[in-house]
Amino acid sequence: MNAGPSSHADVYLAEAEDLLADMEAGLLDLEGNPRDADQINRVFRALHTIKGSGAVFGFTQVADFTHHVESAFQRARDGEIPVSPGLLEVTLAALDHIRDLLDGKEDRAREKSLLARLATHVPQGGAASSRPDKKAKPPRPEPESPRHWRIRLKLGPQVMAFGTNCLRLLDELRALGDAVIIALPEGIPPLEHMDPVACYMEWDIILTTEQPRSAIEDVFMFVAEDATIGIEPIAYEKDDSKRLGEILVERGDIDLDNLMGALRQQRPVGELLVQAGQVSPEKIVSALVEQSKAREEPKTPMGVDAGHGSLRVQAERLDSLMDQVGELVIAQARLRQLVADSEDLNLRAVAEEIERLSSDLRETTMGIRMVPIGTLFGRFRRVVRDVSRSLGKTVELTMDGEDSELDKTVIERLNDPLVHLVRNCIDHGLETTEERVREGKPEAGRVHLSAAHSGAQVLISITDDGRGMNRSAIRAKAEERGLLAPDAQIPDGDLLAFVFHPGFSTAREVSAVSGRGVGMDVVKRTIDALRGTIEIGSTPGEGTTITLKLPLTLAIIDGLLVRVGKGLYVLPLSTVEECVELSDDARKDQRGCDFLNIRGALVPFLRLRERFKVSTPPDPFQKVVVVSSGTSRVGLVVDQVVGQHQTVIKSLGKLMADVREFSGATILGDGTVALIMDVPRLIEMGQTGADDRRLQSGVDDRHLIAGETR
């Protein structure tokens, strides 16, 4: 709140970004329903604020340009011009231009052409108004030599009800120079006719000042409309006030009777309040006095943004808050370990209290970082619009669950993969309009984005009603690339999942929008990196659904601590299905890939001791932790399952980028570092072993597992 002026601009930029997104949403809505007054108003208001605030914070070019667009929408709002597709088109282009201007990118030529295009949609004449950037009022002219003014002031009766304090006006006049103020109570009606909040007083002020007439007019700028104000220069040199009065009487300028009355009661300036009480015992004057006094009484200020409302916080501050909470969780784990050996009951009680507090703090902090996914979904309307136009397809985008919240980092990193998936589904998933008509489907293809919470995860799905995925093409490609033995039987989900292999694109024509054979694997990598999973379901002729499962937060997870050799490792608890003993009947085939029979299902497993090249003797009773990612499961053989552990995730850093089995590290209660296993990667490794075996034999070992997990 107390940030210096330099940061105002930053706040403005962040705000403008939000407003542009909001405006974009409004414009896209208007494409469907150009008469929606709420949306027109929404766009107008965004433009209005971008312009208004922009000018205040020195973004004059933004303000100037936005002004023109705002004018157009003002006229649209007032019903003077229709919201035509052309107007929306140019406004969207203008929006991009504003975005660039805010980024510091100028393009005068584009600006000119945009304004020209805009002008074609806005008939000339009656346009909204003057330039937006009318500069601050001109500097005051040099002081002139002192002059005398006679000011007759009769304020509108409602002036006080409109928040103006008459005394303040008089004070302001006094501040301009030497002022003699004469109150004229003649206008005050008898008590029974008096409105206690109306202003009946009139004043004559004789002012001697070096300030120009405009300075005096400025005093009355807010009351001038309803008041009768005469400001006239007095040609005479200053003398004493009596003589001035006499001169005025002699001149007989206006309202002679009133003036005479006023002059009889003239009092010195400093005594005005007293005088008001003396000469005008009427309620109105006493109300004025009372009011002015009342205003000086100390009042307790309201708490800043107390209770409700929201506060904009810099993202870095949130990140460092999360870091600090992470430190606290680690320190707390350490404390718990120390206390476990202590006999001191008081110490134990404090440790428990701190454990509870740090857990609460962790929850709260993670809550602060939650952002509704609608902020992300909103952007897709533009993507859908642009992509569908460039492909000449009509697409209807719907969404639900926009309120579902996710960690802001997850949201940020989801943008690119989701854009890719949405593009893909319009490009490949949806048929051309002709095809759809031929198939008897509605002309407009449907794309549905949805988000929903499911435990500690969020499910995000992208559904289209297009042609569905071409299984034979995928199969052919997989066989061609040697990923699948010809005629091998594999579960449908696994077949579809081949599209996530690098360089795997079945698009017959490579279009500019997608289908360059990069992307789906990158999408998968990104989702993996977020500790999420991705699944595809598709029905030929009916459409495809891609479902992403993502953890709510990235920073702290519940983990399962396991030991392999001397090393301790963490498995994300959300991936753990069960722990079993490694039984004797665990088959081990000659090619080094192991299978475990879990209630009739064959699950491949990895001996982590071998993989990690551990030389210490194995524990007598090895355990298998079954982990899953999507529909795939794999068992991980460890020496010991230690227990649950609240895990603060630390990045391994660039130096360790080539480490495959681990996605991060954490710090244990005793201060040592433990690695966090990359479960999707390990599953991939386990499955590859199984794939190799299946390729070799042409027999599917996994249908049993698949049968159980579906």
Add this chain to the structure above:
Amino acid sequence: MTGSTTSLPVPAAGRALVASAPKGESECVLSMALAGNVFALEAAIVLEILDVVPLTEVPNSSPFIKGLLNVRGKVVPVVDLKVRLGLATQDETTLDSRIVVLSIQLDNEECLVGILADKVFGVMEIDGSTLEEAPSVGIAWRLEFIRSIGKSDQGFIVILDMDRVFSNTDRNGA
């Protein structure tokens, strides 16, 4: 757990100064022994010097990486420079061994890394006028990591360019 620390009074802001110090001005370096050679690095990038403590090994990582260390709540990889520089390695930790924690630039990102030193001598000023480019012959290890060669009372000191030692290309070293 991170062991006793011998903190060096190193101003963080000194980094840029030292890095851009023109030839001729004296330079502040930390000198250490690695496999019988004396090396130095600019003192400004040194954050702290720790006793050697057990590290968390990272299975299947490159031999260059000795393990992970908790440095004030941060997970820091500790590397063996001898592997990187192509020096003969004898894997023994002595009483003199230290872990020197540095802040380096890696792909334009600040990151912490620990290096194992057989012995740390201390911070010394090197007269800039004695600094020379690395000779192209007569050096047993990789030239590209040498920033310059300075003279001290003990003889020649090789000053390493740590940003380059950790640069992306061929990170896994010898």
Add this chain to the structure above:
Amino acid sequence: MGKTILTVDDSASIRQMVAFTLESAGYSVTTAVDGKDALAKLGSGTADMIITDLNMPNMDGLQLITEVRKLPAHKFSPIVFLTTESEESKKAQAKAAGASGWIVKPFQQEQLLAVVKKFLG
């Protein structure tokens, strides 16, 4: 004793700037994001003056002014609205609703202070 000013604007940057300017001049500042918020805050605290934007979601400045004038505690409070040159008609409406004055955007910090001084001294 510092006077409290309630500044109402849906633009965070304007709120921050107004608050910063006024706080630097020794006033206490409360902020509200729209008319509804402002009314809620007036209900729970006090304000010697209100500075409000006109174009806001939920409840705009005109409605806010009308509502505030119905509150006994704020019958005489100065209410200044922020406006742009292009809103001459709005100005009249706001005045009719009970506004005390206005500040034309874009404004300089000293202009804002000058107007506030006009009402609070």
